[in-house]
Amino acid sequence: MGRGTWSWIVPDGLWEIAKPLIPPSRVRPQGGGTQDTPDETLFAAIIYVLVSGCAWRALPPCFGISKSTAHRRFLIWSRAGVWGRLHEAVLHQLDDASLIDVTRVVLDTAHVRAKKGANTQVRAPWTGASRVPGCTSCRTPTDCPSSSASRRVTPTTAKD
Secondary structure (H helix, E strand, O other): OOOOOOOOOOOOOHHHHHHHHOOOOOOOOOOOOOOOOOHHHHHHHHHHHHHHOOOHHHOOHHHOOOHHHHHHHHHHHHHOOHHHHHHHHHHHHHHHOOOOOOOOOOOOOOOOOOOOOOOOOOOOOOOOOOOOOOOOOOOOOOOOOOOHHHOOOOOOOOOO
16 A cells, blocks of 8 residues: 555555454345445545544545445444554564664553552542632732722612
């Protein structure tokens, strides 16, 4: 695919790594239906959406597939673990070619499930409202004209 139709979106060699990882399409037991879209085209469309960050509904018509087909196949491949295995395969290939240094690695908890969590929940300290002046220009509550402590009873406020 690197030099093929979708080389503008799929980097050289990525399709060759991904092709054996993609599960075969299921054949409908009742037969019929439409002709299956090539996995190469679907892969390029999914990579386009993932790289560009566009919504599935904004998938360009140049791929020749519907947004629902691309999204459905993305979900099927995700459930089959294609993306995790593809990530590992790319890392192994980079390591074999000495293009990656794994002596310093950062572990991201978004990819590693915590098998055992904390036994008790820790409550956050109470952060209730504190008594502060009603405005930022006054040093004390009594100096603040908006503070109830500074209000003097006058003929106009006595009726309130």
